[in-house]
Every structure is written in structure tokens, then in C-alpha cells.
Amino acid sequence: MAEALSVAALKDLRASTCGPVAAPQITSDLSENVILTTLDDIHNWARLSSLWPLLYGTACCFIEFAALIGSRFDFDRFGLVPRSSP
Numbered sequence: 001m002a003e004a005l006s007v008a009a010l011k012d013l014r015a016s017t018c019g020p021v022a023a024p025q026i027t028s029d030l031s032e033n034v035i036l037t038t039l040d041d042i043h044n045w046a047r048l049s050s051l052w053p054l055l056y057g058t059a060c061c062f063i064e065f066a067a068l069i070g071s072r073f074d075f076d077r078f079g080l081v082p083r084s085s086p
Contacts, residue, residue, distance in 0.1 A: 005013070069075045
């Protein structure tokens, strides 16, 4: 069997492998790609643009999707309606 390490050896190993993470370098290109908005706007955009509850009745994925619609997971409690995208 492998020899057990002492507690001190484990602490030394952890200290040598887990150091602080350096701060990211911010370039001028990053400032051109940042959008400022509110959390409500992001939430509404995500709800409006979400395509994942599409009907998958003709695909193999419908088995998993049907489990979400069932009474065990209460799909309607989250306000999700299974309908196709217009």
C-alpha cells in the first residue's frame, strides 16, 4: 500500500499548488466590448430569447423533455409553456 502522508506534508503540498490568482489584465479592447445594463433587462432578454422549450415530439429528445412536463417536476410552476417558436 501507499504510504500515508502526514498532515504537515499535505498542508505544504496544498500551499505549494494553490496560490492566489493574478488579476486579469484589462486592455483597451475590453472597454469597447462592455455593455452596461440592468439585471431586469438581462433577465427579460434571456426569457424572450430562450429557445430551449421547443417541442421535440419528433426527436429522440422528447423522452427527456416529457419528463420535465410531467407532474413530478411541475414544469408549469416556473411559467414555462411548451410551444413552438413562431
